[in-house]
Amino acid sequence: xxxxxxxxxxxxxxxxxxxxxxxxxxxxxxxxxxxxxxxxxxxxxxxxxxxxxxxxxxxxxxxxxxxxxxxxxxxxxxxxxxxxxxxxxxxx
Numbered sequence: 368x369x370x371x372x373x374x375x376x377x378x379x380x381x382x383x384x385x386x387x388x389x390x391x392x393x394x395x396x397x398x399x400x401x402x403x404x405x406x407x408x409x410x411x412x413x414x415x416x417x418x419x420x421x422x423x424x425x426x427x428x429x430x431x432x433x434x435x436x437x438x439x440x441x442x443x444x445x446x447x448x449x450x451x452x453x454x455x456x457x458x459x
Contacts, residue, residue: 368391369391369392369393370391370392370393370413370414371392371393371395371411371412371413371414372386372392372393372394372395372412372413372414372415372416373395373397373400373408373409373412373414373415373416374394374395374396374397374398374415374416374417375397375398375399375400375401375405375415375416375417375420375421376398376416376417376418376419376420376421376441377398377418378416378418378441382441383396395412399420400421401420401421401422405421405427406426406427406430409427409430409431409434409435410430410431410433410434410435411434412431412434412435413434413435413436413437414435414436414437414438414439415431415435415437415438415439416439416441417438417439417440417441417447418440418441418442419442419444419446419447420447421447422447423438423440423447423448423449423452423453424449424452425449425451425452427449427452428449428452428453428455428456429452429456431456432456435456438453438456
């Protein structure tokens, strides 16, 4: 199985290199992807990695329903993540 990972905000190149070197990972970096543009592509991914620049809200989690397995926030804090929506999504 190949895991599709979407990175929407800048993260350290060393982290990208590790992910990209994994044989079972297809990595796509699309910086600045927000709103409707993000919702259009997210159903094709298993994982999204973001920082503070991308909002992970209720609509985001509902759009990823069925394919999204992990929403990772690189950095400190969760001000851009709707915790209640993420918790509900965990019960899919």
